[in-house]
Amino acid sequence: MDISAIVQKQRDYFYTDATKSVKFRMAALKKLHKAISENERMIFDALKADLNKNDFEGYMSEVGIVLEDCRFAIRHLRGWARPRHAHTPFAQFASRSFVVKDPYGVALIMSPWNYPFQLTLAPLVGAIAAGNCAIIKPSAYSPATSQAIADLISAIFPPEYIKVIQGGRAENAALLEMKFDYIFFTGSTSVGHLVMEKASKYLTPVSLELGGKSPAIVDETANIRLAATRIAWGKYLNAGQTCVAPDYVLVHESKKEELIHELRRAIKEFFPAGALKDDSYVRIINEKQFERLITYLPKEKPVIGGKYDRAKLRIVPTVLDNAAFDSPVMREEIFGPILPLISYTNIDDVIAILRDKPKSLALYLFTSKKETEKKILRSISFGGGCINDTIIHLATSHMGFGGVGGSGMGAYHGKLSFDTFTHQKSIVDKKTWIDLPLRYRPYSNFKFKLIRMFLK
Numbered sequence: 001m002d003i004s005a006i007v008q009k010q011r012d013y014f015y016t017d018a019t020k021s022v023k024f025r026m027a028a029l030k031k032l033h034k035a036i037s038e039n040e041r042m043i044f045d046a047l048k049a050d051l052n053k054n055d056f057e058g059y060m061s062e063v064g065i066v067l068e069d070c071r072f073a074i075r076h077l078r079g080w081a082r083p084r085h086a087h088t089p090f091a092q093f094a095s096r097s098f099v100v101k102d103p104y105g106v107a108l109i110m111s112p113w114n115y116p117f118q119l120t121l122a123p124l125v126g127a128i129a130a131g132n133c134a135i136i137k138p139s140a141y142s143p144a145t146s147q148a149i150a151d152l153i154s155a156i157f158p159p160e161y162i163k164v165i166q167g168g169r170a171e172n173a174a175l176l177e178m179k180f181d182y183i184f185f186t187g188s189t190s191v192g193h194l195v196m197e198k199a200s201k202y203l204t205p206v207s208l209e210l211g212g213k214s215p216a217i218v219d220e221t222a223n224i225r226l227a228a229t230r231i232a233w234g235k236y237l238n239a240g241q242t243c244v245a246p247d248y249v250l251v252h253e254s255k256k257e258e259l260i261h262e263l264r265r266a267i268k269e270f271f272p273a274g275a276l277k278d279d280s281y282v283r284i285i286n287e288k289q290f291e292r293l294i295t296y297l298p299k300e301k302p303v304i305g306g307k308y309d310r311a312k313l314r315i316v317p318t319v320l321d322n323a324a325f326d327s328p329v330m331r332e333e334i335f336g337p338i339l340p341l342i343s344y345t346n347i348d349d350v351i352a353i354l355r356d357k358p359k360s361l362a363l364y365l366f367t368s369k370k371e372t373e374k375k376i377l378r379s380i381s382f383g384g385g386c387i388n389d390t391i392i393h394l395a396t397s398h399m400g401f402g403g404v405g406g407s408g409m410g411a412y413h414g415k416l417s418f419d420t421f422t423h424q425k426s427i428v429d430k431k432t433w434i435d436l437p438l439r440y441r442p443y444s445n446f447k448f449k450l451i452r453m454f455l456k
Contacts, residue, residue: 003174006163010106010133013160020103020131022081026074028128031156033070036063042148043117049144050116054280057238062118065395069122072397072414073129080129080418091454094434100425103131105181107421110172110195112187113285114241116142120149123184126417132182133161137175140168141285180204182421189406207410207420210403211333214362216246216390217350217376220254222366228262232270234390236317239282240337244362246390247334248323250350253343260319260341264304267317275316276309283313284336293336296329347372351379359405364390383407
């Protein structure tokens with residue numbers, strides 16, 4: 001496969017200006033929405049093959065989110081794409097100022113395996129809406145979904161407009177050597193470093209949607225039963241293979257035992273016959289990740305769960321008590337159905353600890369005290385999150401989703417997806433019927449006094 005030729009063909013096509021009209025973009029978004037709707041079964045079967053994901057989770061956390069992003073973009077695109085009027089300073093009389101929404105050009109979208117459909121197609125919605133061409137590189141670890149995406153895209157778009165490139169590390173490396181106009185990457189922090197390094201060669205702008213250890217804080221005023229239910233749902237969704245899953249829980253020591261009791265209840269309600277006997281329970285993506293995860297279990301003495309099925313790559317929902325920040329399970333993002341608990345006595349200590357850690361992609365606070373809510377939101381930097389819930393902050397087209405610091409840069413969903421793939425081109429249209437000589441040489445004290453009047 002000649003990747004260089006593919007990129008050049010897309011650049012040539014972009015320079016025809018075919019992708020820039022709103023009519024073209026709307027038609028492309030409608031094609032994408034229609035194709036996804038008509039091929040739901042193919043997508044669900046692919047997600048089942050890669051992750052054993054059931055149809056409900058497949059629609060709720062993947063297909064449905066992309067369809068809503070498509071609908072939202074179609075509904076609002078004309079307004080987003082319209083040039084924006086800007087105020088003109090009196091010093092620039094006589095002229096008008098406006099901002100043109102300009103697509104970057106040829107975009108590269110690199111996606112991970114954990115939500116292989118949503119995290120590939122949701123950024124594509126933004127790239128299409130903004131008027132770009134795009135090369136999509138889905139993960140090799142989710143081959144069935146990658147093939148489904150390739151089949152879906154090739155059936156509705158020509159390769160000079162949207163192209164899916166499959167493969168592994170060799171294809172990733174080759175793509176990152178190419179000159180793109182924008183790179184949108186979702187994946188691990190370690191690979192994010194490499195993507196940014198390669199992008200710097202051409203000064204290519206990037207969005208990095210990474211991860212990290214996202215904490216949940218449960219204070220002494222929280223509704224513990226509800227907190228346990230919502231933490232368990234967020235943690236064990238997709239078997240914990242979610243970048244915004246609560247990675248660990250900081251719980252007030254007076255509520256720890258109650259939280260453990262309620263987590264046990266919630267897990268039992270979610271998996272009445274046991275997770276290992278539940279045909280709809282998601283599996284760990286591959287043996288490498290499975291073996292990494294089970295190394296945490298004998299060291300930490302689970303108080304809930306701890307069992308696993310190596311043949312089916314399944315680990316039951318597990319809770320670890322009395323974890324320490326220097327223990328192995330706390331040294332990296334867990335990305336699996338293992339939840340460490342760490343108790344605390346003072347919320348100010350929690351703030352001090354979290355400020356000293358890399359900035360997380362998400363943070364979840366369970367409290368009934370507005371004072372605590374305000375203190376946490378004011379004192380800790382993180383990508384986004386919820387008060388008294390988990391994960392749902394990303395499932396909306398009305399707010400952006402993204403990280404900060406080590407958890408990423410840039411945001412998308414809804415209008416921010418359009419903005420991400422759009423350059424805001426500022427224009428001053430200067431009139432020709434008058435030309436004030438103030439700015440021209442020769443300079444004088446009189447001109448200096450006038451310029452100080454206008455610019456101060």
